[in-house]
Amino acid sequence: MKKIISRIGLLLTLLLTVVTLSACSSSASQKNVLRDDKQTKTITWGVKADTKLFGLMDVRDNQIKGFEIDLAKAMTKQILGKDGKARFIQVTSQTRMPLLRNGNIDAIMATMTITPQRAEQVDFSRSYFDAGQAILVKNGSPIKNVRGLNHKGAVVLGVVGSNSVQNIKKFAPKAKVLQLSDYSQALTALKSGQGDALTTDNGILYGMSIENPGYSVVGGTFTKEPYGIAVDKGQGKMRDAMNEALTKVENSGQYNKLLYKWFHKVKGFDFKGAER
DSSP, X not given: OHHHHHHHHHHHHHHHHHHHHHHHHHHHHHOOXXXXXXXXXXXXXXXXXXXXXXXXEETTTTEEESHHHHHHHHXXXXXXXXXXXXXXXXXOTTTHHHHHHTTSOSEEXXXXXXXXXXXXXXXXXXXXXXXXXXXEEETTOSOOSGGGGOSTTOEEEEETTOTHHHHHHHHOTTSEEEEESSHHHHHHHHHTTSOSEEEEEHHHHHHHHHHXXXXXXXXXXXXXXXXXXXXXXXXXXXXXXXXXXXXXXXXXXXXXXXXXXXXXXXXXXXXXHHOO
């Protein structure tokens, strides 16, 4: 009798769990981020605050500034109208996906490369910036390209949560990869001699080279890294609104103005090739 009662109790517990999960799933699927944002006249963006040119905290006024910030503001106006407001929350490569899934942010615009693996977890807009992976080295370094790192003893610095780490293993499989939590720590490690090169997307590395004249981007790009805006799964209307807004910003000429504002002085940057 005790066994029967115990089994009945277990079945009831399992049934309650299924019902609860179904209710949560149903509630999540019914959420309409675009509708909610139109009601509040605000889109909450997850952005980088440690990446010069794209999103960097200005300590003088505690405002995040960069190409992605300005583009997000322009797209917000296209989606919500002239009174629409863009709210920014700092994310890292590690935190951006959990914050999106938890509903803390509505969209990610944070140098996030569109990949098949990530597309299984989020929905991407089309690319708004076509980057490529490269390496940053100290001036005078014998390392001239990624192939120069393919030997035992070479140390490549990267950031946790970035696909750059996986890519470097394909092009320099003999090198050791040291992963840091963010780009600031990775650059500090490069300066202190903990690595021979720092690898990530060329756009990010260009920003580092501007602030650190003793370091240069070398060897060109060895991958294609298209950046996309990520929204949570099931938010197709929000994704479509992002694509439509991006097209309008491009067609108006505003995109190229923002591109020129942030990149025209960057040595080695192909401004003409990046125009839209």
